Amino acid sequence: MSAHDEVEYLLRLADDRLVLGHRLSEWCGHAPILEEDIALANIALDLIGHANLLLTLAADKEGKRRDADALAFLRDGIDYRNCLLVELPKGDFAVTIARQFFFSTYSLLLSDALRQAANDDLAGIAAKMHKESRYHVRHSGEWVLRLGGGTDESHERLQAAVNDLWRYTGELFLTDDVEQRLVSQRLAVDASALETPWKSQVMDVLGRAGIATPDVAWMQRGGRLGKHTEHLGHMLAEMQVLQRQHPGASW
Amino acid sequence: MRVLESVMDPEVPVLNVVELGIVRDVELLENGARVTVTPTYSGCPAMAVIERDIAQALRDHGVGRVEVRTRYTPAWTTDWIPAEAREKLRAYGIAPPGPAEHDAPVQLGRRRPAVRCPFCGSSHTTLESEFGSTACKSIHVCDDCRQPFEEFKPI
Numbered sequence: 431m432s433a434h435d436e437v438e439y440l441l442r443l444a445d446d447r448l449v450l451g452h453r454l455s456e457w458c459g460h461a462p463i464l465e466e467d468i469a470l471a472n473i474a475l476d477l478i479g480h481a482n483l484l485l486t487l488a489a490d491k492e493g494k495r496r497d498a499d500a501l502a503f504l505r506d507g508i509d510y511r512n513c514l515l516v517e518l519p520k521g522d523f524a525v526t527i528a529r530q531f532f533f534s535t536y537s538l539l540l541s542d543a544l545r546q547a548a549n550d551d552l553a554g555i556a557a558k559m560h561k562e563s564r565y566h567v568r569h570s571g572e573w574v575l576r577l578g579g580g581t582d583e584s585h586e587r588l589q590a591a592v593n594d595l596w597r598y599t600g601e602l603f604l605t606d607d608v609e610q611r612l613v614s615q616r617l618a619v620d621a622s623a624l625e626t627p628w629k630s631q632v633m634d635v636l637g638r639a640g641i642a643t644p645d646v647a648w649m650q651r652g653g654r655l656g657k658h659t660e661h662l663g664h665m666l667a668e669m670q671v672l673q674r675q676h677p678g679a680s681w
Numbered sequence: 682m683r684v685l686e687s688v689m690d691p692e693v694p695v696l697n698v699v700e701l702g703i704v705r706d707v708e709l710l711e712n713g714a715r716v717t718v719t720p721t722y723s724g725c726p727a728m729a730v731i732e733r734d735i736a737q738a739l740r741d742h743g744v745g746r747v748e749v750r751t752r753y754t755p756a757w758t759t760d761w762i763p764a765e766a767r768e769k770l771r772a773y774g775i776a777p778p779g780p781a782e783h784d785a786p787v788q789l790g791r792r793r794p795a796v797r798c799p800f801c802g803s804s805h806t807t808l809e810s811e812f813g814s815t816a817c818k819s820i821h822v823c824d825d826c827r828q829p830f831e832e833f834k835p836i
Contacts, residue, residue, distance in 0.1 A: 437830070453729070465810040465820065466810075467808075468810065468813065468814070469811070469812035471808055472812040472813075472816055473812070474723045474724075475722075475724035475725075475726075475816060476722065476816065477724070478724055479722065479723030479724025480723050480724075482723070482724075483753075484724060511712055538787070550753075550754055551753060553753075553754060554752070554753025554754035554755075554756060555723075555753055556721075557753070557754065557755070557756035558708060558720075558723050558753065558754075558756045558757075561756060561758075561781075561783075561836050562722065562723060562836070564782070564787050565811055565812075565834075565836075567811070568787050568788075568789060569785045569809065569811060571787070571788050571789040575789060575790060586742055637791065675761050
């Protein structure tokens with residue numbers, strides 16, 4: 431069932447980026463300053479672009495005559511395979527930046543390794559993700575330093591955001607049979623191997639920002655199996671409303 | 682190829698799609714042509730327009746069937762933009778890209794190499810944001826002539 435495994439894995443990669451891209455796009459017109467509004471919208475566009483490439487590949491592998499749009503706009507929450515971290519509400523600016531920093535650091539490590547995938551299309555998409563993720567890591571990482579070393583309020587808000595989000599980071603490094611079967615064929619990256627470098631890079635920057643790393647042992651999980659928080663349903667209702675009400679509508 | 686040099690980037694209309702490095706290969710077939718393109722940024726909305734413009738330009742020149750294919754590997758880089766095209770960018774008011782960093786570790790808060798102001802040539806410029814009006818540009822201000830300007834950012 432290699433094709434089934436591949437589709438499943440591509441959906442995990444794509445859904446993380448589609449859901450996070452949509453969450454980031456919620457800042458459009460609401461960010462604290464104009465340059466930041468533009469930056470968050472740009473990063474959202476990159477993420478949705480990655481999702482589009484990955485969903486196109488998934489649709490092709492699946493062979494059920496569903497295209498990327500059908501996968502994005504006509505799947506229910508239970509069929510979404512994103513991790514819980516990306517579906518949480520955008521929160522305040524500190525929550526958005528902390529999440530972006532956690533995810534971008536992970537995505538840079540993942541895409542770096544995925545460039546060696548045995549599937550040329552996937553390796554090519556990973557190479558693009560890798561180049562663009564460098565800008566995302568720098569943008570969010572510099573904001574972590576700025577907020578952590580800024581005012582008392584910015585520091586407190588960032589610390590609170592890191593405390594709240596930390597328990598959702600463990601899921602990024604969970605692996606299962608689907609992934610392990612693909613790893614042995616060089617069609618996936620062993621996510622568990624990314625945890626140590628991720629922690630060291632993230633804790634280095636948090637330390638420089640004067641932010642304490644939470645001491646949380648228990649991690650939330652479930653997104654990869656379709657068990658989501660209540661937030662995803664609300665988000666999808668908004669994201670999918672047009673295609674649900676006017677099937678096939680286009681510009 | 683000559684026909685494709687008339688297809689300009691809709692967002693940066695001084696560069697054509699060959700100079701940008703988007704067109705990777707052109708094969709002439711019996712009754713048409715097959716063009717292989719490599720996308721710039723993953724989320725660049727101009728890519729769909731570019732592909733349509735390529736097909737249209739070839740059809741306007743009597744090429745019957747046009748097939749536009751996408752190739753992801755090797756990933757597009759601004760290092761493919763030749764020197765003459767960089768000069769066109771500068772004359773248009775966009776600072777050309779420096780060398781791409783590729784695999785060097787990401788550094789935070791580093792002092793980036795100064796981007797030259799495309800208007801007065803000064804190197805005393807300040808980066809305002811690495812994200813600008815399109816996916817491919819960053820925003821700077823010249824500290825000498827006080828002119829805000831964009832850079833085609835290296836990737």
